Amino acid sequence: MNAHTGFPLPDLTTSLPRAAFRFSPKAAEEATAVLDAAPADIFRQLLDDQESETTLLVARRALHAFLPTADAEAGTDAATDAATDADAIAARVRQARTALEPALAGLRERGSETYRLVLRQRAPLMLLAGCWLDNVSQTATQPSVIVNRLFGQYFFLQGEGTPERGLLARRWRALIELGVHLPEIETVDFLKEAEARPLTALHASFHLALSRLPASFLPEVVGVHYAVNALGIDDLLLGTDTPFLAEAEARAVLAEYLGLTESSPTGARDRQRMTAAIELVLRLEREHTALLGELADWHDGLSLDAKVGRIVARHAPYAGRQHRSVRLGDRRLSDWLDDENMDLAAFVGQFREARQMKPAREGVCRFLRSIKFGGPMFGIFDEHEAAVFTQWAQAIAAGEPADLDFRPNTAGDGQALAWAQALRGSDPADTVLADAPSGLDDRQLFHRVVNIEQFPHILGAARDRAEANLTDAELLFAHGSGGTLTDAEYFDYTPEALMARVDAIYWDKLVDPYQPLTEIPDRDTVIFEQSTFALGSLIDGTWAQRIGNLGRNHRQSDHMLFSIYADEMGRGDLDKNHITLIHQVLASMDIHLPHIRQDEFLEQGDLPDGLYGFSIHQVCLALFPDTLYNEILGYNLGIEMFGLGAMRLHEIQKLRRHNLDAGYEQAHLSIDNFSAGHARQSADIIVSYLDGVRRNSGEEAVQREWRRIWRGYASFAYFVEHKLVGQVLAAQPAAAPAAPAADDAGLLI
Template structure:
């Protein structure tokens, strides 16, 4: 691997750390893209030779049957007869995969291609694997809930705390790191992504994980529900693969599909092998587990035993510096009766109620201690092998340091729109998107307390927001009732207004582009935003895709547009420059869902509420008057309704997100959060630019 370094010291990441950064993916993007690209290339290079049945087949069902048999042949057939402690350990080691179900598909459907058949079919599969906008149906949410009911509490996805989690060896993140990296390049690796997704669906949950769940939580349905969703996703993945293979003139797509499938299957088998080795070591060497336990607890013990000695060494020093030696000496001390935990003072006095170590260890950790004492007479060689407890494969990934040249940000909204639609070809556009977002939001925030769209109330409460929401919806309905039929526009004016909306409507939902991603989609408010996004792009059906419905309206009006991803589109002579301003902001802000989360929530509310009851009904009258289809506006007037539609979902998403601020009783932070939400709401309209900005450009503080 070629490592581009601009510093003197080479930088490396663990696979866990890489996953965390890829889930957040808003800073050091150039480095992460290059690192992910290198990781994918290295994984593919290490992929075993492709079996002949994967490259030499006639019908797709023949390929899929070969894939199914390949997966079944790799599963461990025999039961392990796990105990509870072993089961919990296996379930924790499966967590990186269990919490990232479907992540390899997360970017296949995006604003640039959501109208195409391939993207629709892949999105239908992804929706099933993330709960289709229903938080409680997301397999990752169900898996986390199962772990928590078993006493295993893990950090949120994207947290750097995962890297320090002793329950999950770092090598457990190798397959998720591959999937997350692959997901960043849906145009470069469509075949590999579908192959990887097929592998996840066909391989399913490894048998040892299912056995662990049956032993530890037989009444919890999380893994059974995941199995059902994976099976339901298979027909959609089959359709997407068939669509992609129609473009395969030279057999390259077949090889790409096979590469993604075999690489994923190999990494899954590698995980199973390591998990099985870990289980064998645990059974053969309870001392190994004891050394691991001491090593994990040592830093918390230091300072409590500075007057004690063990084997002539200061207790606190020994436990921190040499866990293996510490365990060996502890086993020979007066606190332990080898083979008899029930007679060992360590258990009966130190760990017992009233003892100095009462509740220092969890129930599972006390089981490790008892098992270690119980096997001491039979462990003469255990100490020599105890080092196997350490994660022998830390899984370091070279971090590619990209030396980026500083250039002036792109300010032309047409060019910004074009490059953001073709993001994989222009990854450097993110710098311009950052500057554009900052300027747009800064100008949107100006006058927030005094102009026509001012903050409706200063002290936030759910009741105040809902009262404003219902009043605003009623005002829009009343406005149509009073003035709906007054404006009789000419046919030419109606066509031109519809045309100027094309750059916006052809990317309908684009402000939510990354809410399909792990780290967002499994949150309660993220599930709602995913549902809105899914509706906008057709829920896996091209005929229901909102931009496609609008394309039909354009054809009905006699307007034939260039491909909207081409430069010809942004320079189409009939488009005004202003037609690209709001769409460019949508595409820009969509890249920063974490940084601009409250602003996105406010923008989403503004967008979903804006036409309901009023503007959509007026537009319907205008279109009908001149004989044009009203399907697009009729659809939005119903799907965005304020009772249970997108407007209601947008409101609920805000309430869910801001609720922790309300409960904290920190009025300052609550007010700041509310101001940011309302800034996003105002950002749907093009903000005015003051002449003062030419001298002193405004900056958004967040």
């Protein structure tokens, strides 16, 4: 045993130690290009690419721009003392809410067209729906008390496994009921359809940036979570009577965090960081409320000619080539509409005088006839746009003079420019540029992938490691039926074939072979065997920890897999959290390990070196929830079924004989049950996913996707079935890949 004191429970962490963030020079070049681009491009980078170090560097630089206090020296005692009372903070936020409430109520009273425009503008922020909590629960942070409290509220915001009951779905329904129809937030044209101003995109980028680095910015996550929910700007704007997450619930987490900081060695600094984040939210919400007011005033001040100009601008990119024979003034209509710098006022002025707008004998101009049913332009303009054209034609016919003094929409542009400059000039001192080191041993690689926020430059190596393991595991496609606890032999997919294979594994490999042990190993042997399982248990659930993130949680299989991860983390209940359970088991054996994120874990001597490969594979899979999604589904099936049957029952028997904690084993035997638990759910997840593939892309695509899923399952079996892998490799030519290292019992977990 080592001399270190280990990692005590409960985990009272209030922030992780500050450390350098390591990025490759290539990522630095790419991040600079992103931050030099338009605000919408920053938003899209942070939302769309959740697997690259470039995104993490954009996030780090964004947080430095928005949260300079997080990188500054500690402030005065007075500044930190002000943040020790949750009620005082609540009063401060309530005061800000009261000050903003009249402006937001006034926006609800605007005309319906203006109100819908305001709601569309707010939608990119409204539909982020707590994204800053997406990754707060991860291998580097569990089982922190505050992380579990935050995760419990995150699970609630997500609809507790049923997204239709969650906050995001509630807001979508509210927008639709108010006549605002937008594409999903992850679609490429979302910001365009929302007509998002630069300031809106930049504010949304801050929240997304925080969601990418929550372990490193835990105090800020706490502050933002409380402030956004307590202010309730979106509820005020929508006129929602009851907030989805009550302020009292959010305040309880805030108060608990402040209590934890009282005994934390970094408590004063953490309180200051949290308070600075709250103040930033207040500032941003004031800025955005002002933007919405400017936008509403601008829209209400538009002349009828200017409203027509807005409609023309919206459709011009798609219309030019359809009108080559039509002339407007001294130019062809197609030339007008193809001009990226079209003078809208000049166009509308010419359009007013065009013969298409002259009233016919029946009183309706040619243009209005063309957009009605049966006309050549029917269906191009929506009901609202058609109504504007009708009103405009009537005004022209009545002889109303033109008003071509079009005022540009500059809502929020002053503040947006300031934030954009701050982003471009952001250069955090803790950012180190260096290519990933080569030749890392498994302990070093494990430390880096667990602490991926500090080591983003290792992502390429992590991806290569995952792919290599998956490729090696395919050898079991032809030999997997010989496994003791798994059967990774390949078969063509049908739902029935999958369920037949799963049933066979359950009965033939896991349940029927079970016989109670007649001889129990001695205590030291049992403890050693448990130590060979422990490293895998300490990262329980890791493979699915990024599945519920905003922008990628849209399939039924995503929701189902996220629910499994939530179960592994106890749904926010620390006593049911599986990471807590395994620490309790180890403590009963007098094994006291540092946290796996800590530098001290690199030197621990209780867990054998040969076990790291299996855990590295899990974490590496987790880092690529989009490009290795199929493989994660297959791996999930393997590991959830592994919780059943003879092996688990034997471990419980041995632990109980020596009065050791069997809580972790018992929890899995129950929650992974084959009737309705994780094992059955894991098969159902695959069927659900492939059913969507079949409906969208056909049977051939199903088999391609299935092969990737099954190699994910095989990658689990590859580490578990060490003896089988060794036998297969021994029978192959010398160039075959090396078998994974194993513990003395011949089983990796």
